[in-house]
Each structure stands twice: as structure tokens, then as C-alpha cells.
Amino acid sequence: MNVMNESPRRKELTRLAAQLFVQEGFDRTTVRMLAQEMGIKSGSLFHHFKDKQEILAAVIEEGTHNALVIARRSIEQCPAEPEARLRAMARAHLETLFADRNAHVVALFEWRRLDPAASAHLSHLRDAYEALWVEVIDGALQAGLIHGDRFLVSRFILGALNWTVRWYDPNGSRTPDDLADELVGMIMAR
Amino acid sequence: MNVMNESPRRKELTRLAAQLFVQEGFDRTTVRMLAQEMGIKSGSLFHHFKDKQEILAAVIEEGTHNALVIARRSIEQCPAEPEARLRAMARAHLETLFADRNAHVVALFEWRRLDPAASAHLSHLRDAYEALWVEVIDGALQAGLIHGDRFLVSRFILGALNWTVRWYDPNGSRTPDDLADELVGMIMAR
DNA sequence: TGAATAACCAAGCAAGCGCTAGTGTGAATG
DNA sequence: CATTCACACTAGCGCTTGCTTGGTTATTCA
Numbered sequence: 001m002n003v004m005n006e007s008p009r010r011k012e013l014t015r016l017a018a019q020l021f022v023q024e025g026f027d028r029t030t031v032r033m034l035a036q037e038m039g040i041k042s043g044s045l046f047h048h049f050k051d052k053q054e055i056l057a058a059v060i061e062e063g064t065h066n067a068l069v070i071a072r073r074s075i076e077q078c079p080a081e082p083e084a085r086l087r088a089m090a091r092a093h094l095e096t097l098f099a100d101r102n103a104h105v106v107a108l109f110e111w112r113r114l115d116p117a118a119s120a121h122l123s124h125l126r127d128a129y130e131a132l133w134v135e136v137i138d139g140a141l142q143a144g145l146i147h148g149d150r151f152l153v154s155r156f157i158l159g160a161l162n163w164t165v166r167w168y169d170p171n172g173s174r175t176p177d178d179l180a181d182e183l184v185g186m187i188m189a190r
Numbered sequence: 191m192n193v194m195n196e197s198p199r200r201k202e203l204t205r206l207a208a209q210l211f212v213q214e215g216f217d218r219t220t221v222r223m224l225a226q227e228m229g230i231k232s233g234s235l236f237h238h239f240k241d242k243q244e245i246l247a248a249v250i251e252e253g254t255h256n257a258l259v260i261a262r263r264s265i266e267q268c269p270a271e272p273e274a275r276l277r278a279m280a281r282a283h284l285e286t287l288f289a290d291r292n293a294h295v296v297a298l299f300e301w302r303r304l305d306p307a308a309s310a311h312l313s314h315l316r317d318a319y320e321a322l323w324v325e326v327i328d329g330a331l332q333a334g335l336i337h338g339d340r341f342l343v344s345r346f347i348l349g350a351l352n353w354t355v356r357w358y359d360p361n362g363s364r365t366p367d368d369l370a371d372e373l374v375g376m377i378m379a380r
Numbered sequence: 381t382g383a384a385t386a387a388c389c390a391a392g393c394a395a396g397c398g399c400t401a402g403t404g405t406g407a408a409t410g
Numbered sequence: 411c412a413t414t415c416a417c418a419c420t421a422g423c424g425c426t427t428g429c430t431t432g433g434t435t436a437t438t439c440a
Binding site for chain 2: 147148155163164167185186187
Binding site: 007041043047048 | 417418419
């Protein structure tokens with residue numbers, strides 16, 4: 001649960017867990033599957049995590065934190081115009097979903113599996129990330145780049161982006177950046 | 191598995207199963223939970239369904255079939271203009287998700303849990319539904335109502351709509367029709 | 381009235397689940 | 411040199427899972 005408790009070993013195990021959670025889903029991933037993937041026996045897992053829930057919490061914290069950091073960096077490094085910022089956010093979102101196709105996906109699709117305590121503990125991370133989105137979308141709305149209700153627009157955009165996990169083929173001809181640009185192009189008033 | 195095997199009793203049980211699958215997810219729903227909800231003992235369940243997988247298949251078939259029928263009826267009964275048809279499809283989609291907030295949600299979010307045989311058997315239903323969408327979207331593209339790649343546009347729209355399940359509050363002030371109209375308004379060129 | 385059929389129940393099995401207890405390492409620390 | 415510590419192992423406990431079996435009740439129809 002603690003952010004401090006992040007030995008290199010634990011971090012590596014978290015990375016492997018994320019991969020399995022994406023492939024199989026949290027519920028279908030057994031501690032024995034996790035252990036095998038990590039090259040240890042199932043009992044040894046509980047030296048690093050107090051229970052299976054804590055593994056999920058670690059993965060989701062990693063994924064959300066990662067998304068937040070990358071998104072912040074992206075909009076800092078891009079031109080301050082609303083369109084560029086919107087594009088940067090969309091690209092950053094898909095980058096965390098596909099370039100390292102693991103923890104952020106788990107954060108989005110398995111959040112409900114967190115117990116209430118862990119969910120409360122991590123919700124500020126998710127809120128910060130969504131606040132970043134609302135900020136960028138507000139800029140685009142004020143510039144007349146897009147139109148609609150700020151709440152609904154951000155939800156629709158995030159929905160369109162998140163759902164790509166279900167159909168996008170990373171081995172296909174399109175890059176994640178292509179997707180981001182297409183989405184921004186689709187919603188922009190002309 | 192069979193479409194013919196649909197006694198009234200089985201249909202009612204399928205409806206109850208859908209409700210639990212939405213609340214808990216397929217994996218976390220045990221046959222004992224299902225039986226209790228249905229007012230029978232867990233063993234009796236297997237008189238109606240050969241195994242748990244078949245319950246899921248029945249729910250998903252119901253949900254997808256329902257969505258297809260309602261969508262077809264909607265675009266038949268609305269004006270033949272591209273914008274009206276697009277709006278009708280979006281409304282129909284959300285209607286099957288929320289008005290009867292069960293089977294279609296399961297079809298969307300638990301499809302991966304189908305075994306390959308059932309998935310293959312049901313994929314034509316899903317394909318027919320998506321083909322309907324592509325047809326309507328093609329009309330909107332040709333009319334210059336929206337712009338972009340037909341494949342990507344349909345994926346983005348469906349993603350935005352599907353993700354509403356995660357955040358929409360049916361008890362709030364907005365109706366599903368409001369959502370549909372807002373989404374169409376957001377993507378339309380002005 | 382009696383046979384057929386559909387719907388159900390009580391009991392429980394085999395397998396798999398998360399997790400624990402107790403022990404053995406080799407490397408770092410005093 | 412003794413102690414500690416991080417990390418791993420073996421073995422299995424207690425429980426839940428999906429599902430089966432063998433038999434009972436309710437309903438339908440000849």
C-alpha cells in the first residue's frame with residue numbers, strides 16, 4: 001500500500017503482474033500464475049505483497065502515476081496553443097496504453113476490483129489526471145476549437161481513447177499517434 | 191447454445207443472470223449467487239444450462255440480438271436524413287445499455303470470457319450490428335456531416351458510447367437521449 | 381387415471397483458490 | 411565470527427468453485 005515500499009524487485013514483480021492482468025483479467029489471474037511468471041513459488045509472492053489485492057493496488061498506482069507524469073511532461077513540452085495541447089494529451093494517453101501496454105490498462109479496466117480502502121487511497125491520482133484533461137479541454141472550448149459540455153466532452157474523448165484497447169492492433173499499419181490525430185481531427189469544428 | 195432452446199423459464203433466468211453479471215462481473219458471479227437470485231438451488235441451474243459458459247452465451251446472444259433489433263427499428267422509423275439516422279443509432283445504443291441495463295452491457299464488457307466456439311457462433315450478430323453502424327456513418331461522411339476514416343470514426347463513436355456505462359448515473363438529471371444528442375453535436379462539422 | 385415430462389432438491393466430489401507456517405539460504409552488517 | 415536480513419522454498423490448510431448424481435415433486439396431456 002505504501003508508496004515508499006518500492007524495492008527494485010517489487011517494482012519488477014509489479015511490472016510482470018500488470019502484463020498478466022491485461023492478458024487474463026485480475027480475477028482469472030491466480031497467485032500461482034503470477035508466481036510462475038515471476039520465476040518463484042506461489043508462497044514467496046507474499047513476502048513482497050501482503051495479499052493479491054495489494055498487487056492490484058501496486059499495478060494501478062503505477063499505471064495511473066505513469067499516465068499522470070507522462071501527460072504533464074507532454075503538455076509542458078508542446079506549444080501552448082489549445083489544439084497542440086489537446087493533441088499532446090491524446091497522444092500521451094495512448095502512449096501509456098500501448099507503448100508500455102500494461103499498468104495503465106489495468107488501472108482503467110480493473111479499477112472496480114480494488115477494495116474501497118485502496119480505491120480511496122488512489123482516487124486522488126486519478127482525479128489529478130482527469131483534472132489535467134478538463135483543463136486542456138476547457139482551453140479548447142474557450143478557443144472555439146470544439147463545442148459542447150465540458151464534462152460530457154471529456155468523458156466522450158476518454159471513452160473513445162480507452163476503448164481502443166479493445167480493438168487496436170499494435171502490429172497494424174497505424175501508430176497510436178495516428179489514432180490520436182484522427183480523434184482530434186474528428187471532433188474539431190472546421 | 192441453441193437459439194431454439196428458449197423456454198419462458200430459461201429466458202427469465204437469462205434476464206436475472208444478466209443483471210448479476212453487470213453488477214459483479216462474470217468471473218465473480220458464482221453459480222450459487224445465480225441460483226439464489228433465481229430462487230432455486232445451485233444444482234437446479236444445470237437443468238436449464240449445460241454449464242456456466244452457456245449462461246454467458248445466452249446473455250450475450252440476448253443482448254446483441256436486442257441491440258440489433260432495436261437499432262434496426264430505430265433507423266426505419268426515423269427520417270432518412272444522415273443526421274437523424276446517426277442520432278437514432280446513438281440513442282438506440284444507449285437505450286439498450288440503460289433502459290434495460292443488462293444484457294447488452296454484458297455483451298460489450300464480457301465478450302472476452304466467451305469460449306472460442308461460442309464467440310464464433312455469435313460473432314455474426316455483432317458483425318451485423320457493427321455493419322449497421324458503418325452504413326449509417328458512411329451516410330454521414332458522404333453528406334459531409336462528419337469527417338475522418340470510416341473505420342476509425344465508428345470505433346471512436348462506439349467507444350465513447352460504450353464507456354458511458356462506467357460513469358453515467360441514470361438517476362442524474364441527464365437522460366440517455368441527452369447524451370446521444372451531445373455526442374452527435376460534438377462530432378458534427380459546423 | 382396414469383404415464384410422461386419438466387423442474388427442482390439434497391448431498392457431495394474433485395479441483396483449484398488465496399494464503400500461512402515453518403525452514404533454509406547466501407550476502408551484507410555489527 | 412556471529413547476527414541479521416531479504417528472499418526463496420516446502421507443504422498443506424481451510425474454503426470455494428463449477429458441476430454431478432440420484433431421487434422427488436409438480437404439471438401436462440392421452
